[in-house]
Amino acid sequence: MEHLINIDNGGTLTDICVWDGSSFSFTKTLTTPYDLSECLFDGISKASKALYGETDLERLLHHTAHIRYSTTQGTNALVERKGPAIGLIVEEPGVVDEMRSGPDSARALFDDLVGTRVESVDTSLEADALERSLVQKVNALTTNGAARIVVIADTPEAEAAIRTVLLRAFPRHLLGSVPFLYSWEFVPDRLRTRRGWSSVINTFLHPVMEGFLFQAQARLREHKVSNPLLVYRNDGASSRVAKSVALKTYSSGPRGGLEGTRALAESYGLEHVLMMDVGGTTTDVGVVEDGVIRTTRRGVVEGAPTSFPMSDVHSSGVGGSSIIAVRDGAITVGPRSVGAAPGPACFGLGGKEATITDVNLLLGVLDPASYLGGQMSLDAARSEAVIRSTIAEPLGISLEEALVQMEQAYYATMAGAVGHLAEDRTTLAAFGGAGPMSACGAAELAGVKTVLVPRMAAVFSAFGISFSDIGKTYEAAVEDRSAPALASLADQLAARAGRDMFQEGYALEGCTLHWTLVGEDARGEAIEDAAYARGEASAVSGEQLSLRLEVSANLPHSPLADGSAAVRQTATSAGSRLVRMSDTQRAELPVYVLDDQRHGAHAVGPAIVEGPFFTARVSGGWELDVTSNGDLILTDPR
Incomplete structure (x- = not known):
């Protein structure tokens, strides 16, 4: 079969995972924030070497059916507020109060993205008067700095009237014209607060995603690659760049991790799994319970309600590149990060602040010569200098004491991110570049007795993307609940799906269709849903009803x-490593290379396990077992 390339672009590192029909090859590369297409193609080039034994970018690209791509860039842009100034044209000024009436984070988001760039318009005006009013409003918004404008009216008809006038007054081909987004056209959600927020956030994210993704597509065309680049979304499906919604890229990386977690939970029969995805900047935590990914019917972004479903993921500002510092006489971890540039001090790229990577290097957990599979050599002297100046000296303690306290502070911060979701039956699935190093320490503090470290932990979200199909979701408000009316509405959605899937390269007849009726109360909260079959009337309760269609073409x-x-057998040690256990004690710990172990390999900690592009620290008293998939199960029998 042709290859499938899965890419997860993070703030510090970009992960690449290639499926050739029988096995995976994978690699990592530094993210290049100045030009994201650079790390994309660097990563694919490295993947070709891992696959063929030599770099052959053209060969891999021309033997690839699809490239599925997930990125944190939209999420990061929202966090850092790097996007266009947005203006609003509203029919009813009260929508602004509604959008700002949520938590402090939502009010702050509105003030940062929109601020005072709001104009209201009376749609009952005669045509000429309405046009004069709208032109004045748009000019006022652009004078006030608006680079993009969102229109929020109470009905689709009112928005259509505004759209007709604006297209005539501000043609799309006009040089320097300001893009407009019409909320009802974007998402037919009757709750205008959600519809408004969805439109505003999507408008903010769109140019950030658009610029890079179309640039990447252009570079693929230079290599004469005809297959489209697919964008992986936060609903677990993928679609072409031109058919993707920017808002659905928000938190898409964690969804890949959750899909991979679900696959492993099914393989091992695990009832309750907490995903702990530790990246460079954040730790993302989600839940897979009884084989189902915990999701929210209407997702929330920084306290702002949106119209689309979203994985129920909690993000904490702690990762492998989080800054460990002294504040008010105490050691703190995050939320600031050194990022990909300059990175941890030990990277030797100019970093002047301490991270857990620097700590683990000086503790002896990390081997400076084999980090990232030997692709990067770590500089211990730089780590020591930074930790002495920023931690040890301000606290008046030795370097050794500082290292132990920094590690414990990191464990405590990680445990705080997962502990509130832990149950007696919980397994902690730890992945990401820094997850396996801290999993046992965090699990002990969180009261979790079992940890799963996937063999592909270092690229696990990219691995999880491999379980995605090409898919679309459609939803429409139901005004008439009779069988004929519902059938007519279903025909409209199916027609849209047919056109979109044809453009994806698939006939609707060969796709999987899943129909659902969703009932909501007056506040827009889902109260009941049921499968819909053509010819049926609705028996779903609720003041508002929606018909939902999910379409997928399987990959x-x-x-x-x-x-x-399997029958346990003694794990094969590849040597030992001198690791600091306390401020006064060091010990020679056995080192096990994960890929050298057979199914059933067993050992007892303390120990170090070297996996592909990751290092796992096994605490004293914990047991390790290697599974049939080559994964690592760590258990605390005490």
């Missing part, structure tokens, strides 16, 4: 072993 997925247990 090949990698099979996983059934996770059955």
